[in-house]
Amino acid sequence: MITVAVSGAHGRMGSTVVQAVSAANDLELVAELDHEDEISTDTVRGADVLVDFTVPAAAQTNVLAGLAAGCHVVVGTTGWTPEAIDSVRQAAVDSGRNVIIAPNFALSAVLAMHFAALAAPYFESAEVIELHHPNKLDAPSGTAQATAKKIAEVRGSAPMPDATEHDPQGTRGGLIDGVRVHALRISGLTAHEEILLGNPGELLTIRTDSFDRASFMPGVLLAIRKIPQLQPLTYGLDQVMDLPGR
Ligand SMILES: NC(=O)C1=CN([C@@H]2O[C@H](COP(=O)(O)OP(=O)(O)OC[C@H]3O[C@@H](n4cnc5c(N)ncnc54)[C@H](OP(=O)(O)O)[C@@H]3O)[C@@H](O)[C@H]2O)C=CC1
Numbered sequence: 001m002i003t004v005a006v007s008g009a010h011g012r013m014g015s016t017v018v019q020a021v022s023a024a025n026d027l028e029l030v031a032e033l034d035h036e037d038e039i040s041t042d043t044v045r046g047a048d049v050l051v052d053f054t055v056p057a058a059a060q061t062n063v064l065a066g067l068a069a070g071c072h073v074v075v076g077t078t079g080w081t082p083e084a085i086d087s088v089r090q091a092a093v094d095s096g097r098n099v100i101i102a103p104n105f106a107l108s109a110v111l112a113m114h115f116a117a118l119a120a121p122y123f124e125s126a127e128v129i130e131l132h133h134p135n136k137l138d139a140p141s142g143t144a145q146a147t148a149k150k151i152a153e154v155r156g157s158a159p160m161p162d163a164t165e166h167d168p169q170g171t172r173g174g175l176i177d178g179v180r181v182h183a184l185r186i187s188g189l190t191a192h193e194e195i196l197l198g199n200p201g202e203l204l205t206i207r208t209d210s211f212d213r214a215s216f217m218p219g220v221l222l223a224i225r226k227i228p229q230l231q232p233l234t235y236g237l238d239q240v241m242d243l244p245g246r
């Protein structure tokens with residue numbers, strides 16, 4: 001039996017994780033923590049794994065507190081900087097516990113990012129559109145940032161055709177490692193992303209839709225079950241799944 005504490009347990013994602021962990025025969029929910037709760041040896045109640053779905057401003061502190069309390073930590077909270085990830089990596093090494101940070105636990109989103117990276121070298125244009133519910137705090141989404149970085153990594157510095165000279169309102173979107181990213185916030189949506197890859201006369205569209213937060217749960221449970229065997233710091237659920245062509 002793997003014992004689990006959830007941080008952000010009253011939120012949209014945290015409450016869904018609480019339900020999913022409670023329903024799994026091999027997992028036991030031992031603590032539900034939220035905004036006013038300190039993460040400590042006492043409050044995690046001996047949990048093997050702490051799962052964090054809170055807010056970008058709190059995630060790093062929560063992860064460090066989880067490690068100090070003796071937990072492996074599964075992190076879904078977005079908004080990470082490379083410096084924050086490095087500090088968590090070092091803390092994980094020092095603690096002898098492991099951390100996985102995944103910007104998206106939905107299998108369709110992980111595969112969309114993977115397929116985009118496989119396809120990107122064959123197209124001269126690539127742009128990312130992410131579409132989310134309007135309560136989301138961060139833009140662009142962690143998934144869109146990770147997607148853009150993966151595309152940039154495989155394309156190198158190859159320029160994309162774009163004659164735009166005048167865009168005073170920034171309507172061409174943000175640039176992440178040379179890849180344009182567009183963030184939409186629309187009532188009625190949950191979490192969606194489209195990657196558009198173009199060549200003269202052709203377009204490849206890769207789209208992932210999370211219509212319900214249940215979509216993230218198989219990935220979260222997979223991470224909880226695998227984390228004791230992972231490296232001190234893993235970034236991305238693709239590193240845990242056995243994907244072809246990696
Ligand atoms: N990796 C993935 O697959 C996914 C990641 N996400 C990410 O997960 C995060 C949470 O999203 P979502 O559930 O929609 O957000 P919510 O706002 O619904 O939930 C966040 C929860 O965290 C609580 N909280 C705020 N600050 C702290 C703190 N310092 N310590 C502990 N708890 C705190 C909030 O309490 P209060 O409301 O009282 O402030 C709230 O209960 C976001 O970063 C989002 O981008 C979302 C979906 C999937």
Ligand SMILES: O=C(O)C1=N[C@H](C(=O)O)C[C@H](O)C1
Nearest residue numbers: 078103104136141142143191
């Ligand atoms: O805030 C959300 O809702 C989501 N956040 C994650 C992100 O920023 O990529 C994952 C998913 O898109 C839902």
